[in-house]
Amino acid sequence: MKFGIDIGHNCPPDTGARGIKFEDNLTLDVGNRVIAKLKALGHQVVECKPARASSVSESLRKRCATANANKVDTFVSIHFNAFNRQANGTEVFAVSDTGRRIAKPVLDEIVKLGFFNRGVKNGSHLFVLKNTDMPAILVEGCFVDSQKDMNLYNPEAMANAIVKGLTGQLPSTPVNPIEDEEQNPDTTTLRFQKALNRLKITDKNGKPLVENGTNDATTKSAIEKFQSITGIQQTGIAGDTTWNAINQILAKRIIRVNHAGGVVVRYLQYRLGVDIDGIYGPQTEAAMKKFQQQNGLTADGIVGPATWQKLIG
Ligand SMILES: [Zn+2]
Known part of the structure; x- marks a missing residue:
């Protein structure tokens, strides 16, 4: 073209x-x-x-x-x-x-x-x-x-x-390094297990996933858990929508109070253990400030690079 x-x-x-x-x-x-x-x-x-x-x-x-x-x-x-x-x-x-x-x-x-x-x-x-x-x-x-x-x-x-x-093609210089391997189906499950471990999404027994590239029952349960947290359809299969949600989180955009961030805010709420509604309101802000304080960060409630680093590395 x-x-x-x-x-x-x-x-x-x-x-x-x-x-x-x-x-x-x-x-x-x-x-x-x-x-x-x-x-x-x-x-x-x-x-x-x-x-x-x-x-x-x-x-x-x-x-x-x-x-x-x-x-x-x-x-x-x-x-x-x-x-x-x-x-x-x-x-x-x-x-x-x-x-x-x-x-x-x-x-x-x-x-x-x-x-x-x-x-x-x-x-x-x-x-x-x-x-x-x-x-x-x-x-x-x-x-x-x-x-x-x-x-x-x-x-x-x-x-x-x-x-x-x-x-319709995936660009060759993606938002994060995880995305450019996406076209290789053989590594899809392995990459997904790695991504979920990085995001600290555990399996149904609360354990990190074994990174073995096998799409087993525990991996499926973790995919469903992630889909439930981010508010997307629970299929247990890591398709485009699920990868898109992962990539949105891994993009580590700055998140502030009163930010209706959808997927990213829902994920933050899961990590903070507050009600998941996708809106960064006062309850989430208070929990975020507490998290920041506990991790030696400036407790300003703004999810910037240092806070993201503590959350997902
Ligand atoms: Zn213009």
């Missing part, structure tokens, strides 16, 4: 939104990762962001002209949103039916990271979608002025999600 990747803005006077973070920085970071990952998977990439432009409209015209002249198969414009500090989540714009079919899996992959699903939307008002000749999408990764989104945001995970959504 030949992709036209359009890193949004970064071409003054064409500059992006400003919130807690700057859209230009995020589109550049995520866009560069997407480009590298697509190339590593063997795809051709045409970079559509112009080096310079004297106006926003010229910047946009040049992006389309580059994609059209190079006859890319799919045009992907990468952006981040800003609105009123409350709005949050991911949306992907498309115009044609083909564009929508490309947009949907990209949206789904980003939403798996924990962002609110704002849907695939009609982008017929967007210049770069109207003026490119091929199927085109515009990704609004999340909101740079939303604290919730900025807590969740991780450029590597976002880039992986976009590439996975576009190609």
